[in-house]
Amino acid sequence: MKNYFSSDFKLGILGGGQLGKMLLYETRKYDIATSVVDPNPEAPAKLAANQFQIGDLQDYETVLQFGRKVDVLTFEIESVNLEALQQLEKEGKKVYPSAETLLKIQDKGIQKQFYAEHQLPTANFRLFTSKAELTEAIIRKEVDFPFVWKACKGGYDGKGVSVIKKQEDLIPLPETACMREDLIPFKNELAVIVARNVSGEIKTYPVVEMEFHPTANQVEYVLSPARISAEVEQKARKVAMRVSEAFQHVGLLAVELFQTENDEILINEVAPRPHNSGHFSIEASYTNQFEQHLRAILDLPLGETQQKLAAVMVNLVGDADHTGNVHYQNIEEIMQMPGVTPHIYGKRETRPFRKMGHVSIVHQDINEARKIAEQVKKKIKVISKK
Amino acid sequence: MKNYFSSDFKLGILGGGQLGKMLLYETRKYDIATSVVDPNPEAPAKLAANQFQIGDLQDYETVLQFGRKVDVLTFEIESVNLEALQQLEKEGKKVYPSAETLLKIQDKGIQKQFYAEHQLPTANFRLFTSKAELTEAIIRKEVDFPFVWKACKGGYDGKGVSVIKKQEDLIPLPETACMREDLIPFKNELAVIVARNVSGEIKTYPVVEMEFHPTANQVEYVLSPARISAEVEQKARKVAMRVSEAFQHVGLLAVELFQTENDEILINEVAPRPHNSGHFSIEASYTNQFEQHLRAILDLPLGETQQKLAAVMVNLVGDADHTGNVHYQNIEEIMQMPGVTPHIYGKRETRPFRKMGHVSIVHQDINEARKIAEQVKKKIKVISKK
Structure with missing residues (x-):
């Protein structure tokens, strides 16, 4: 027992x-x-x-x-x-998650092959053992521009991914194993968190929409629920669930997806753990993602994934011009806004673009939450103290 | 700054x-x-x-x-x-709260006198420096039966309070300073949590309704919002706010109230801190009571007190027949129920009626939440392991 x-x-x-x-x-x-x-x-x-x-x-x-x-x-x-x-x-x-799952996820090349083997929808790709091999294929005109270059290992927060428009764009890239992927014209970047426990009980969270910073390639806002049709919502949840089942995953799996211009759902990549795109759940969901991860890996019954309220999450990242002891400028102003909860991760030192915390905004109406989120984003600054 | x-x-x-x-x-x-x-x-x-x-x-x-x-x-x-x-x-x-506030609250006699001096509504009372003094007053026929006896100091969870119907009921009572209070026929026991920060900003939480165990004199269910009229709700919040203002309180003040048979609101007693009657707020409120207490004592802006959903809180107390290493029997069954969150306080040893944890139940509809709470109460048992 x-x-x-x-x-x-x-x-x-x-x-x-x-x-x-x-x-x-x-x-x-x-x-x-x-x-x-x-x-x-x-x-x-x-x-x-x-x-x-x-x-x-x-x-x-x-x-x-x-x-x-x-x-x-x-x-x-x-x-x-x-x-x-x-x-x-x-x-x-x-x-939990198992070594087997982690093996398939740690290397993005193996991950992509896994999707192909399991007929899971993802952008077309080709793997290369090195940058030299990729360059050779380009010279042989086997590779069309533009494309997405991804390092097989070590990518994080926009690192390890580049859009390549011409051969010269390859110059700054590292020599590592990599892939070329079709550049997909997409309407939305979505994510679905799937929980699966040891006994195989499975639940998905509502689909979230990720808005990216126009230049920094970091997620700026996560909106839950996503502003998509019920049909796309269902399709995305189904794909995410199929991925979790294919891995026989135990724990949380965050599945990042593209919604293409003709409403196809393609898998971008996955993370086998609680995820930035699920932080909204602390304030907004019946069961937050961290409690759900615990329930899953301890083989307890999974909790309800529906939301109490709509939510937007804003990442608090270090200001581009500041390094040193952190100061959260104007935090009191955002605490006055209704439904706003800051989370401070507890890192003493800020650095440009370092993830220092996040802010949740809950509201009955997702569009109102989005407006407040923009005010939060404009107001609070993560700087260093004098 | x-x-x-x-x-x-x-x-x-x-x-x-x-x-x-x-x-x-x-x-x-x-x-x-x-x-x-x-x-x-x-x-x-x-x-x-x-x-x-x-x-x-x-x-x-x-x-x-x-x-x-x-x-x-x-x-x-x-x-x-x-x-x-x-x-x-x-x-x-x-x-925060101040020594001055605590002085007035630690002793229930001083607390009652404070209400009287500030024209705050409370049941009629008379103070006695000892049990002997009370007995003497009874012999002189200055005291009518039945009445409520309260010890001035040290009462907690139903201890230090007794309904006295005849002189013999005094026998088991301690020799301490005490009061007699009118026995109020009431419809409901209510509570309001008031937050007031250092700068004097003040907010009340919705009125909650406390259902007591028929014999153990411990709160069995806390319902939020209370099933009362808007008029009574407003009256109760107003009285609670007046109490906090009278104390010039900083932090949370939990104000326990009686709703009399003719819808008067009388103050029973207060606690100058987060309170059992506010635990529902962790899952159900925009700002939970603990965050609110922090905001108040650090002179940060107070957070929204409205609720995301209706909620019922059930106390998890040690079974009457068990002492020893705790075991939460059937906890997995209650975790399967929608909107149910157990909180385990982390006490290794259970004892009869010891507060070991609580369970929150959230739902759109307070009556549905109350039904689930009853199932929770029937299902989970706090026992000792073999």
């Missing part, structure tokens, strides 16, 4: 960033004991864990020894040592 | 029970540094505080030394050393 609450059970979390921190709100609510490991001695998730240790998440021995001391192991970041997870599974440890 | 977020500012909290624990969710969300002191080395609020120390809250030196190390001092329990708070205020420390 499962007994997680106020018991000797221990959940291990690889990574102590803001996702880990927000996951800990839920382990505290349920009084589930946790251990966290992160390389940063001042990691945001240091404080509310029962144990916290400093360690390199890419190091085989660190992850192995950490995993052996807990009952269930999860992660809040994909770049962790995969071989250690595989070894832990061999030893009978419960690792 | 105020700078609380990811800064060197430190909030001190006297008491580390479940109220302190839930307050810490909000200090984490805002990244406000905290120190907590509590006599229990396994206090629920031990974990997410930046510092935690073991100490006696009634001890002058402990409270004084603790208070000197923080920038703002608050409490989650009323039974703390008052003289230390007075000394800290003399030294210029910000103590």
Whole structure:
């Protein structure tokens, strides 16, 4: 019999960033004991864990020894040592999401091939083992411009992705394994969070719409629900659910999608964990994404995914011109606006475009929430103190 | 200029029970540094505080030394050393709520006199310095039966209150200072949480309705909003606001009220802190009571108090027949019900009627929420493990 609450059970979390921190709100609510490991001695998730240790998440021995001391192991970041997870599974440890899923997601080339094998809709692509191989294909005129270049490994927050219009655009790119992908003319970038528990119970959250910053290639607003037709909503949720089922995923899977100009739904990429596009759920959903992740990996019944209210999420990123001890300018002004909740991740130092927090705006009407979000965005600045 | 977020500012909290624990969710969300002191080395609020120390809250030196190390001092329990708070205020420390307010609330006799002096509506009463004095008044036929006996100090969760129908009912009562109060025939027991910040901004939460257990004299269900007329709602909020203003209160004030048979509103008693009757706000309100308390004592703008959805709160108390390591029987069954969120306070040991947690139920319709709450109540049991 499962007994997680106020018991000797221990959940291990690889990574102590803001996702880990927000996951800990839920382990505290349920009084589930946790251990966290992160390389940063001042990691945001240091404080509310029962144990916290400093360690390199890419190091085989660190992850192995950490995993052996807990009952269930999860992660809040994909770049962790995969071989250690595989070894832990061999030893009978419960690792959710599984090493197998992570293997298929860590490398975007393998991820794309997985979609192709499972007839999951995604943009056409071709893989290259190196930049040299890609250049050769271009010279042989096997590759048309423009296209999207993606590094197979290590991409994050817009890094590792470029639109290539002519051969010279390749010059600044690294020498790594990569792919070319069709440049899809799309109406919207959407995302769906899918929760699937150990027993296979599955639920999707409403489709969200991601508005990107015109130049910084970072998400500026996440709107939930997305301003799309019921038909597109259904199609997107169905595709996302098929992806989770194909992976036999356990935990949360954030599925990023393109809505094409003729309303096709194509998979862009996935993240096997709570996701920035689900932060709105803390204030707006019956069950927030962090509680849902816990429920899924502990094989508890999944919670309702419907919303109490419409919501917009705004990322709080460091101002482009500031580095140093953080100061949240005008935070009191935004706290006066109705339905506005700031989340401060707890990073002492701001840097240009560093994710320092986010702000949730809830309202009965998504268009009103969007207006307030714009006021929030204009008002608050993440700067350094003098 | 105020700078609380990811800064060197430190909030001190006297008491580390479940109220302190839930307050810490909000200090984490805002990244406000905290120190907590509590006599229990396994206090629920031990974990997410930046510092935690073991100490006696009634001890002058402990409270004084603790208070000197923080920038703002608050409490989650009323039974703390008052003289230390007075000394800290003399030294210029910000103590919210103030020592002056606490002085008037700690002693129910002083509290009642305060209402009388400020023409605030409350049941008629008479104070006695001892049980002997009360007995004497009864012998002189100055006191009619039945009446409500209340101890001036130390009452909690139904302790310190008795309905006295005849002289023999006095026998089990302690020898302490006490009062007799008119026994009010009432329709409803209501409560209103009032938030008032340092600058005097004031907001009330919707009126909640408390349904008591027929025998245990503990609140069984809290319904928000209360099933009362708009007129009674307005009257109750107005009385509650007048109480907060009269105290010049800073922080949350939970005002418990009687709705009499002819729809008068009488003050029963108050608590100068987040309160059991406000737990529903975590899931149901734009701003939950713990965040609101923080905003008030840090002189930040108060948040919206309206609700996203109707809500019922059920207390999880230890089963009458169980003592020992806690087990939450059937918790998975209630987690399957829509809109149901359990909160586990993190007490390892259950005892008869000990408050171990609570469950929130949210729904569009308060009557549906009430039905689900009854199913929750019937299903979950707080027992000890074999």
